[in-house]
Amino acid sequence: MSTVEQIAIERATIDVDIACVGFGPAMGGFLTTLSRELLNHDGSPAIESGTMPGMPLQVICYERADDIGFGVSGVVTRARGIRASFPGLDPAQIPMAAPVSSEKLVYLLDPIGASRRSRALRVGDRLFRAFRKFLRVRHDALELPFTPGFLHKKDGLVLSIGQFNQWVGAQLMSSGTVQIWPGMPVSEALIEDGKVRGVRLLDQGVDRGGSPDAGFTPGMDIHAALTVVGDGPAGAVSRDIDRRLGMPEGNEVREWAVGMKFVIELRPDVELQPGTVLHTFGFPEPEMFGFLYVHPGNVASVGIFVPSWFDCPIRTAYRYLQHYIQHPYLWRFLEGGKLRSWGAKSLQESGKRGEPFLAGDGYARIGESSSGTNVLTGSGVDEAWTTGALLGEGVIELLQAGKPFTRENLEQAYEQRRRNSWLEKEARIAEKSRDGFQRGVVTGLIGMALAAFSNGRFSLGSPPAKPGERLVSPADFYRGKLTPQEITAVQQECDVRGTSAHGPLMDRCGWPAIQHDGSLLVSHQDVLLMGGKVQAPAGYADHVVFRDIEVCRRCGNKLCVEMCSGQAITRSVAGVPNFDREKCIFCGACMWNCPETVQGQSNLQLRAGAGGLHSAEN
Amino acid sequence: MSNSFQVVVCASVVPDPLQTLEPVSGPNGPALKNEMMLPAILDPWAAHALYEGANLVKQVAGSSLWLVSMAPKAKLQQVMMTVAQKVPLQLVAVDGPSSGFADAHQTATTLAAAVRTIPGIDLSKLLLFGGWESASRSAGVTLQLVGEELGIVDQFQGVDAITPQTDGSFEVLERIEGARHQVSVCAGPPAVLGWATGSLGEPRNDPQVGMANMRTLMPALQRAMAGTVSSDGLHYANVTTPKQQRQTRIVKDMPTDEVARELVHWITQE
Structure with missing residues (x-):
């Protein structure tokens, strides 16, 4: 059998004004900002479509998952960008959302003795145990007396990303100004002469190897004046663009993590307030950070991050997550709980060093695919939302001025906004903050603090190696x-x-x-x-x-x-x-x-x- | 065209069965825990009816297809994002409950009223399609009642196929016991067809279909009529979801007969 690439296929095409790839918080921010300016108060188009004269701007978003609410993230966020888009936001309107009510940073000792700890950590653990009464070490854990400013999520929100996406998507769809199509994966960008002309949808009716099979339906070509790419850390279109159009000189994505979480219905007698936030480190392996966030209804999200600098040839997240939740400090809350949900995702943690071209002729990148996650503050959702909102403002500016979506115009309207925002300022501080982890966990933790308290002027360690290296x-x-x-x-x-x-x-x-x-x-x-x-x-x-x-x-x-x-x-x-x-x-x-x-x-x-x-x- | 059909598919919206479904007692009677935050899908039984209806309309020139659905507007909107990519349709939206705990008779009255309001509807050409059963409660009576409200006396349940004839009549295959079909010939519409699974697979998502549908879907949602269905007089003695048991074992190269024997043994242990 021939693969689709080997045979000539006539593909159907659609012309739209803006084609969007992936529906997550970044795209939510973009579409929310954009949709508010597309209609006049009387319902007439405020901005006319270039492809369908007389009609409103045709904006279509394609999402791979079967529903817009099937995203994964363990979310506690300061929600600065989200609140800016929704002034007076009432968290009660978003299912599973709660304002952050308390926050703790907890060092977890190894109650099993199987964790792979450095000599420095072993010495530290012995000291903690020796002075357990003085240091108030309980349940094999040390609660730090404060949460560092760079890490805290004061005035923030605990969210379920699935529910948040559903909430945003429902409002967008009810506006009638944009279309979101779940269950419709995009395979690649359409690139001609270095310009992105739209996207190609994934072929349907093929066998495992991609050869045409029963009901073969070639993926349609979607031509668009602007393609907005927000397909997340491992998105196929993002990587396709990086591969074909290159990265800014010196930039490369080298740091990753996989985050895995359980959503757990807690025992009725567990009295954790909604909005309770625990950040942990030290167990199941010292390289792994963990979290517990409490949602309304006695439900908690609990998870760990397994980073690419964990030099372990097995790097499993699931088995480690099972040990994590059984740590005595957490198990007193979680024992007897019921699994409601589970999920995992990669996190692109390269920050500024992994930043791609944010815009080019006919396209713009937002969210995690644009390296928006802040690795120092451990925050990505609000950053993603804000990248999208800033692009939305820039696109409206260009549309209202009747300017085309060229690299120069998008750089001026979008990239410049981003450079002038708090996103850029904080990303600069975070840029080298985790280099210390290349030399060990203790060095890494000290390096984070050093970078944070010196506003990024000082750091420890060296630039990261690739995970395989x-x-x-x-x-x-x-x-x-x-x-x-x-x-x-x-x-x-x-x-x-x-x-x-x-x-x-x-x-x-x-x-x-x-x-x-x-x-x-x-x-x-x-x-x-x-x-x-x-x-x-x-x-x-x-x-x-x-x-x-x-x-x-x-x-x-x-x-x-x-x-x-x-x-x-x-x-x-x-x-x-x-x-x-x-x-x-x-x-x-x-x-x-x-x-x-x-x-x-x-x-x-x-x-x-x-x-x-x-x-x-x- | 004299032999054309007007196909109206009544389809409810149900919580995605892949989610955690848990019955709870609310102030208005039984409900599902966190129902509004669960993603929803078109009732799978009714979805078959929709696909069969779309196929019939494609075969018989001059025919039209409407989808009448009652659910909270936000849920309808969510479900339409997927359904609208499947087949060309015209939506008649009713903003009302979809919990599966509403009274079937009142629901049927509301749906029948919605059918009557369809502009250009001609009851003499009407084929009322829907699911033979429902994934929400499996009462399976609502479609029949809608037909009765509309005065339709030719009703078929457990339908797997409809074959239009040149004289305007159509042949219907209905499931009967013993894995067999009963073959009927109906002189013509109006008729009610409660579909089993039919023979068509789920159509692939088609962006062109979605684009075309979207031009009418959002206006239809915006002018959704209010569906007033009260739960007065209803009393549920007991509500439960089907019991689930899970035992996972990974086997390789096990003969299928052996797998089947083991499954039967496991099921009959209960």
Whole structure:
């Protein structure tokens, strides 16, 4: 069979004024700002469509997921940009939202003894335990007496990103000025002579390899004067543009994390106030930050971040998350709780260093795909919203002036706004704030504080290496705990069973087996069904592709398998990982974790795809 | 065209069954916990009716298709973002409850009134489509009652196929016991067809269809009529969701017969 690329296909086309890719907080900010200026008070078009004369501006947003409320994020936000868009915002209007009522920063000691701690941390832990009464170390945790200013979310909001997106989307749709189409993935940008002319939707009715199959429907070409790209940290269109149009000199995305969370219905006797916020560090591994946010209705979001500078060849998030919630400090709240939802996502944490061209001829980038996340404050949603709102202001300015969407005009109208905003100021402070983590957790924490309190003038450490460059072999990582022979035996056994190896490896390193209770502590397979309800519509190609299977065979780590948030990628006897589209939640972690490159590109390709999570509570 | 049909599909909006559904008692009777924050979908049974209706309209020149749906306007709007990409349709929106706990008779009266208000509707050409059952409560009586309100006496339930004839009549396949179909020939509309699953798959999302539908959808939502359905006089003795049990085991290369045997054994243990 021929692939779609190999055969000539006549594609249908649509002309619109503005084509948007991805519906998240950034696109919410953009469309909210834009939509308010598109109609006059009498309902007549304030800005006329260039493609449909006499009609209002034609603005269409394509979202991959089956619903606009299926996003994932553990959100506590200062909500400065969101409140600026909605003055007098009443959080009670947004389901699962609550004003931040209290906030604590907590250092978690290792109650198990399996955590991989540096000598400095081990000494520190002993001191904390020795002076536990004086320091008030309780439940194997030390509550810091204050939350540093750069981290705090005072006057902020605890949100469910799914519910927030639904709330924003409902208002946008009721305005009648923009269209949002879920379940419609975009495969790539249409680029001619360095100019973005629109986007191409994903082919439907193809087999796993992308060859035309029953009901083949070529993806439509959407021509637009302006393409707004807000497809998140692992978006196919963002990466397509970066690959074909390049990045600003010296900029590169090198730092990532995968965040994974549970949404848990707490026991009725747990009395945590809505808006309670706990930031944690130190456990299950020192490199992992964690959180617990309380929503109204006795529901909490609890999760961890596994960063790319965690030099572990297994980097699993799910198993670690299960240990995290059982830490005594958290388990006293969570024990007996019921899993309501689960999800994971990648976080692009390169900040200014990973910033792409924010605008070019015919396109603009917003949100996490524009490197908007602030890694010092640990905040991305409000930043994403604000990038979108600023673009909205700029686009309105250009439309009202009748100016085309050229690189120069967009740089002046959008990029300049962004440079003059608090986003840029804070991103500059954060730029080198986490370099210390390249040398260790303690150095990293000191470096963060140094950067924050010096407004970015000072930092520790060195620019980050790529995730693959830092990776150590399993034999090196487990030296002193497991022999290379033991590791190989485990990997071979897992090849035969078609599973990942992190479970048995962690078992052998002292992590206790998870005692499943069927309610909150469930198997990785069950969490896909109970918490994520993952869906994969038929007729789409596999979106995870291994370019050179010989490279996969030789790969010793198989990190793509170990870190896969949904167990969608599994080991095999043949040595080439298997991919099961029906379990993929589009977290994107496989993309940045693959350490192998072929002709300058990652051997694992994450392409545009359909489906994913089906939970609106994340 | 004398043999054309006017197909009206009555379809409710139900919470996405993939969400956590939990019945609770509210001030107005039973409800689902956090119902307004759950994403919604078109009732799967009625969705089949919609796809079959669209296919019929495409086959029979001069025919038209309307979708009549009652739900809170915000929910309707959300569901239409997906449904509107499937088939060309004209929406008749009714802003009212969709919880599945409303009285079926009152719901039917409201829906029948909505059908009568469709501009240009000709009851003599009407084929009233809907789901044989409903994913919200599975009472399966509302469509029948709408038909009765509209004075339609030819009613078919559990329909899997309709085949129009050249003389204006049509053949209907209805599911009966024993995995068989009953074949009927109806002289012509008006008729009620409560669909089982039909034979058509879910149409692929089509951006052109979506664009075309959007021109009429938003105005239809904006002029949605109020659906007054009261719960007075209704008493629910007990409300529960189907019991779920989950046991996961990963097996490789297990013969299908063995898998089936194990499943049957597991199910019959209850």
